[in-house]
Amino acid sequence: MNIYFSGSIRGGRQDAKTYNQLIDELKKFGDVLTEHVGSSEISSEPTDREIHRQDMQWLKEANLLIGEVTTPSHGVGYEIGYAVAMGKPVFCLHQKKEEKALSAMLNGDPAIKCFEYAEIEEARAIIQNIFTNLQ
């Protein structure tokens, strides 16, 4: 099972620790191709062209995409839109925050399953349910 985890990089890193916790949970169910998204240090060495080429390759190899969509991000949105266009299963998790509503393009897409969570334990349970229901 190849998992593409998508989280904000340049849109803002305030949820990086959560990404790392979600990736740890996802690793119980398969290979997380984009494990660096949860890292406390993101290498700035590759060029944008190289990052895009590598991420698109991983996206094509992935069986599904899991996005953490609390922090708005063009890159996360791009990966989700492309994954939906390719017919890949897409699941989005977002934290309950009063000031930010989830994008209508994610929440309104019948091809995307969106889940809200408050605590990390709740997010772990959502991930476990996603993979239980896949089988």
Add this chain to the structure above:
Amino acid sequence: MNIYFSGSIRGGRQDAKTYNQLIDELKKFGDVLTEHVGSSEISSEPTDREIHRQDMQWLKEANLLIGEVTTPSHGVGYEIGYAVAMGKPVFCLHQKKEEKALSAMLNGDPAIKCFEYAEIEEARAIIQNIFTNLQ
């Protein structure tokens, strides 16, 4: 010429006035299907499912997508990713701001042409150039 203009709604409306100015410029070159993106009042009446269905219909009818990508937005990213996957021409404009770098997925995608601008006049000139070079 059907133009899909993409700008942040729920990601943040701080650039709404700029969207409106860009849409006014774009209207010289074709029909802007998503003119409401620049409006000072966004109707909250349609459900997210209806918003997604309508926007996807417009995206399919569009000859090209122009995105204003200064404010990070999942919806804008989604529309761009989907448009690229459909093989539509995509052009992104973003304001020069030191604190925010453009997403590598946009800047690194050879299918997307990205332009940086400081003043609205510069953005208008970029739009004029885009349409001049299309012909």
